[in-house]
Amino acid sequence: xxxxxxxxxxxxxxxxxxxxKRVHMGLGWDPVAPKGFFAKLTxxxxxxxDASIITFDGAKQPTGIVYFGQxxxxxxxxxxxxxxxxxxxxxxxxxxxxxxxxxxxKVETLVFFVNSYQGQTFNEVDNxxxxxxxxxxxxxxxxxxxTEQGAHTGVVMAVLSRNGGDWQLKAIGMPGxxxxxxxxxxxxxxxx
Numbered sequence: 111x112x113x114x115x116x117x118x119x120x121x122x123x124x125x126x127x128x129x130x131k132r133v134h135m136g137l138g139w140d141p142v143a144p145k146g147f148f149a150k151l152t153x154x155x156x157x158x159x160d161a162s163i164i165t166f167d168g169a170k171q172p173t174g175i176v177y178f179g180q181x182x183x184x185x186x187x188x189x190x191x192x193x194x195x196x197x198x199x200x201x202x203x204x205x206x207x208x209x210x211x212x213x214x215x216k217v218e219t220l221v222f223f224v225n226s227y228q229g230q231t232f233n234e235v236d237n238x239x240x241x242x243x244x245x246x247x248x249x250x251x252x253x254x255x256x257t258e259q260g261a262h263t264g265v266v267m268a269v270l271s272r273n274g275g276d277w278q279l280k281a282i283g284m285p286g287x288x289x290x291x292x293x294x295x296x297x298x299x300x301x302x
Contacts, residue, residue, distance in 0.1 A: 136202030
């Protein structure tokens with residue numbers, strides 16, 4: 111059974127899955143359902159959230175970014191599977207896969223973001239979550255549900271970092287200001 115993380119909680123992924131080689135971070139969300147007299151006529155409006163990863167070296171310097179406009183890292187270890195513009199459907203709306211064995215050895219930290227490219231705020235988002243799965247077995251290792259709404263356009267969701275030969279995941283869930291992942295680098299630095 112997957113661990114349900116709360117803000118600030120850290121888990122070792124090695125303990126969850128011996129021999130972990132590949133993970134994927136799934137992001138899901140729904141638009142907030144409209145309320146009022148015309149709600150049935152208008153229905154929920156599309157919300158375009160984006161899953162992104164910024165990698166950092168041991169000196170906390172950015173080394174790369176993977177997002178809807180750059181679907182693969184330079185070393186080929188990180189792959190974004192594509193952009194969902196609406197949040198429609200059940201399950202993961204966007205997925206970013208990470209091959210931990212192929213990852214450039216200088217990468218010490220990966221920061222997972224959710225941002226609203228079109229500037230829609232998280233007051234318009236419902237049921238947002240991210241989850242980490244063992245990509246080989248599809249076993250869900252942990253899940254973090256984002257319950258905080260607000261006028262922010264980005265969220266630092268989680269930090270995956272090396273700890274010797276082990277990987278640790280920390281749930282963050284902190285609001286940020288930025289419509290693209292590169293605008294959220296200052297927010298990321300506060301959590302690594």
